[in-house]
Amino acid sequence: MFSFLDFINRILNYIDIDTKIKSRIYIIVGFLANIYLFYVSFKFIHNGFMTRGIVFFLVALFLLYFVYLNYFYYFTEKQAPFDLSSKIMHKLGIKPREPKNTSLRGRQSGIQNVRGAISNGYFKENRMMPAILSSNPSEVERINQVADDLINDHLMTANYFGSSDVRINRALKENGDKPIYAIGKGCYVPYFLLKFESGKYNVYIGINQANRLLVGHLTQIGMQKINQIDHNRVDIFLASVLLVGGPFKTEGRLNPVEHHQNYQLKLKIAFN
Incomplete structure (x- = not known):
């Protein structure tokens, strides 16, 4: 035997x-x-x-x-x-090992990081602020394309961390019915670039420099509109780009219901 x-x-x-x-x-x-x-x-x-x-x-x-x-x-x-x-x-007399935070709720609280690609260098927090990106329909499709590239190259997971519907339902109740996203809180984009072109601050992203795509332009930094910033006097830099959104699930009558939406970008800008 x-x-x-x-x-x-x-x-x-x-x-x-x-x-x-x-x-x-x-x-x-x-x-x-x-x-x-x-x-x-x-x-x-x-x-x-x-x-x-x-x-x-x-x-x-x-x-x-x-x-x-x-x-x-x-x-x-x-x-x-x-x-x-x-x-x-x-x-x-056996002491149990400290439990790892393997629950769906715990995983959802983290952000996926592609091989250490979090930011474009180090910037002090008092020199950083969020920015708003404007994208036309074709640029939104490019954001979705980059997300697909990250998934296909196994740089990002979009499977609800392998959780069953039972576990997702439990997490939905714990989160006060807040939606559960397939990618969690998001994933840092491995390559990004900010270029001032034709009077616009254009944003490029991709899995690497060779595959970068134009995904929109900045319209606001912090509380200030972009056209109020004098680019000759103020230098701005793209500090980090976080991919968020995509498919998500909400609580249903029997099982969670999946919804589909476009991926979006959260940007942080540093300035001098």
């Missing part, structure tokens, strides 16, 4: 498979192994080896309990009834 379990383990290690799916396979295999242990224990008892049979039976019962716990953890979103694992760990 143990040779068979080792064989299954080796096969799964050779296959590039999601950890959760792999864990589910282990649970199924473990359950089948438990059935075999129960069969062996009853055979021992039937043949008169009572002590050995009872030992095998108790071991199988003990292992079946943990199969039961793991079934609830990996196959459902519910807490297993009669979960004594915390008490067992306390009795054995």
Whole structure:
């Protein structure tokens, strides 16, 4: 039996498979192994080896309990009834590891960062302010195109962090019915450029310089309209570009309902 379990383990290690799916396979295999242990224990008892049979039976019962716990953890979103694992760990003197913030709500609070591409250098906070971008329909399509490039090149995830609808519904309730976005709070664009051309501050973005696209022009910095700024006296720089928006889900009657909208950009400008 143990040779068979080792064989299954080796096969799964050779296959590039999601950890959760792999864990589910282990649970199924473990359950089948438990059935075999129960069969062996009853055979021992039937043949008169009572002590050995009872030992095998108790071991199988003990292992079946943990199969039961793991079934609830990996196959459902519910807490297993009669979960004594915390008490067992306390009795054995085992301290639980600090839980990582792997909940959907925790992930949503973060921003995806493409290989450290957050800003165009360091600027002091008192020298930075938000800016408003104006984009025509074709430029909006280019923003969506850059988002697709980031997803296709695995630089950004847009799958609700792999969360099930059950978990998304729970997060929607926790967030006060605020929408859950497929990309979370957003993703920093790896390449961006601000150019003063034909009297406009044009913004270019892309996954790199070779694939940059014009996505609009600045209309306002902070509370000041762009036409009120003298570009001969004030130098402005694009400090960071955050991609936000895109598909999102809201709470439905049974399951979350997905809505589609264009991606948008949040800009931060530095000035001298």
